[in-house]
Amino acid sequence: MTADDVEGPLAAGVLDALLREDYAGLRRFITDRTLKLPGRRVRLAEARPAFLSELVVAPEERLRLSDVFHAVRMVADPRDDTAAFERECLDALATAKLHDDARPAVHRRLGRLPDELRTGPGTFYETLAAYNDHPVHPTGRSRAGLSMTDLSRYAPEFAPSFPLRWASVRHATLAGTLPGWWPTPADVGLASADALFPVHPLAVRQVRARPGVVLASGPYLQVTPTLSMRTVAAAPLGHLKMPLPTSTLGLRNKRTIMPGTLPDGALVERVLRQVLLQEPVLPVLLADEQTYGHADDPLLGYMVRRFPADTARAHVVPVAALLAEAPDNGYVIERWDVEALFGAYLSALFSWNVTLFRYGIALEAHQQNVALVLDDSPLRLLIKDNDGAMIDPSRLRERLAPSPGTDPRDLIDRRMTTSDPETLARVFVTITLHLCAAAPALGLAERGLLPWRTGLRMIRERLDEALGPEDAFLRSRTLEAATLPGKAMLTAGTLVDKARTGAADINKHYGPPGPNYLRDATCF
Template structure:
């Protein structure tokens, strides 16, 4: 008998009429922003229970005025939940009666419960409430405007489609689509989830005001000149350097008195905007044009989720150094299919103190897709985001159901069923482990280079839907260890600022690569009903154990993830509630908290099974 998932994949495209798309986009039983909020809340708070009721598993969340009941479709080993909305509320003293609970009221109950969120000042509480509700509205508006959800679900996707298909945002964040100070009109003009395309803005910077660096034979200005349109090149004054910038940032800066003063004395000349349109990628501040040799990542004086998105000289220097170092490491031979989108140059202007102005900085990032813009290179975060509709399939799950159906239809294949789905899911995950985990752990263990590969920084290379490689991006999220200095002493004159201790590597590297990225894969595949998550965790453990035998170098972090009872996980809920700017926080470690390690002992069993205690939904 054909497995229901396989039958669904075979008929979905034919049966999803345009008139049905609206009900698919906005599904009261599958509230994506509410799921992100509650996942973050539950990960970082205590006092709630998982219970098994006659109608299925639920979470009992006590609040000041009663109890919130969250119905569960699935809970993963890392704690990611898929909920069945709406939630229900039972007030104290009402004999167990419950009623449906809208999200705004749920939020009010949570913020009124000091046992969950602590004491809150009125202004802090109201700011958080408004930002959470704005993020929810932003998500729902972008979903309502999309007419390509079926294409996103089944692909194949170009790089730009996948970047602009990240509609839910971080699965563990209370406001993953917050984007102050953009209003609705600006969001449609500049934000990727609205499929925006923008013109690249250009300045000319005088030599006395220029700040730049390059690790390539060409200086940064020469590299940037390759992006400058001919229509603007003639306006470039002799000796000046062209500086590309996000158009919103350029308009913001042109209103600042200090920038007007620089224009008045000819340290800056405004060139205008290009005719070529660029795609804002999932990070908003990075822009991509299919045939351009570089992507442009620039500062954006906007608060997106936890941080004001301004580059610093320290961060952009990391990219220049990493590019120089990695040219000596022969990674293409050692790790086939793996590459870094290097950031070998940066530009900006100097402020009145002579320092690079963070608001002006722009990084040139390699565009390895320039000659293969139609190839399938999706960002991992889009593939693993929670499903758009109550059918319950992530983009990754939908893709694998299709692949399993094709395998089952091959000559000589057995009848498609559950085994076919599980084999396909485990095969895909094995390819993911080899193409993603092997090179990233390999660089850390053998070379002492740590790349913080959260799922928005992992761009997969797919061949017929199958992982054959990956690109790592965002060189600001990189560090080196003492092992790097010992093994590659000839590459450095002095210890760099991003020389990380073992404790730092243990905290950040597993969080980004395992908890944020790899457990998102296992969670999606299990929640989609394709495979038991315990099997994937066993496969992951086996792969990491094999790497421990295969790699030679500093095995400390690899040993840590295989043996530590807990791993560190970033607390996005309370970081956002506090209102701090994560990017400039003096001690980011204080944002982290322990999470039971699903790879050790029976941790996964405990999360998935033992904690589902018997109870009754009042």
């Protein structure tokens, strides 16, 4: 594969996203399906299928990132961070080339693993997923501030193993019970410790400079990174999340840990467990994320994630891994019957998320945070990382009696609560529908595994089955909507600051609506 083979699709994907978001009014330069800018014209074509956008860069166009940078400079406000945007694109390009070089050796190594080492909530499928692009964000492979050497040592796509560092931290807030594999001060070379915090090797320099922190001399606990990179597999049924000094999906989307997200995520998990007590037929398992620590510093925190025993011998496949290339040829999903598995997955996905919507809950559970648990039992979903949920406290109280520790009015991040059903619907559409249902269906079609017509029909049918008489509002915002909302991730994540976008949360900033592919007449 040549450099042009990598750069061309990346440049087209970035320009597609900028047009979709109408960054700085870029669409006003479109005439007769041509983007006309001083010094450069780019032919556009009708998107088939029209997923999120009706127009995309024409397949015959040979774009380079310099063409995209030119377009951005032509329309950008002087206050926009175009330099950061260009670095992000170039980092994504360099990482894509690194991936192409590394993938054969990594796949050979993974291909030698026996089946028993591919099961459980480990990192086998996480590593494979890391080679796929984000379904919406075109520069998702960029990790700001990390070198290619850093990536090869610590990123999931290289399947590395490394020991953690540890630090004694004063004035820490702790919750939950530490697992048996947690070190003692003596294990890491300390005579005593106030509270032991794990430190990712990439964060050692910053943590060492924090006042009141004593960095232990010895490393302890060999770990492997998951798809999120800042979360590592630490035990057969245990993961450990800790701050990482980088940004992904935009410069402003930092991978440190804001202290309030830990108790907030734990509270939402408790709410979800209460829902499952009332809705026991739902095919859902929840990771336990009740053990954490923080010291009111984005670089001093951790969360222990415990997985249900049911996952120990199952294939735990993140949605992001379904379409990844398998080391044994083909794609991960081809281990199973593709159409049957996709149908069962959609039924579980929509039954869970439509039920939550009735309770006034919309989860920001995207492809990385939803996994399929596959064994001899019927398919179940595994849900983790709940600190991005949106909840209507009033609607929740109508269905769930308040109990200690489950009142969303106690959330630290008030952006997680709303009384507006439109806000809940936007999260449902952009996460559950776009990322978790339609994007995999499109990927299946592109790989020749399931026609788009079939996948789309399955989405419509499974969503229709999940929507009952009481769900008229959600039906009107999905199956019957004229258009569907879409996120403006490049705009809010890197180019324009929150003071000017007005976005309270950059991960919930929306651009112009896109076509409703659910109503694509050519697929009926």
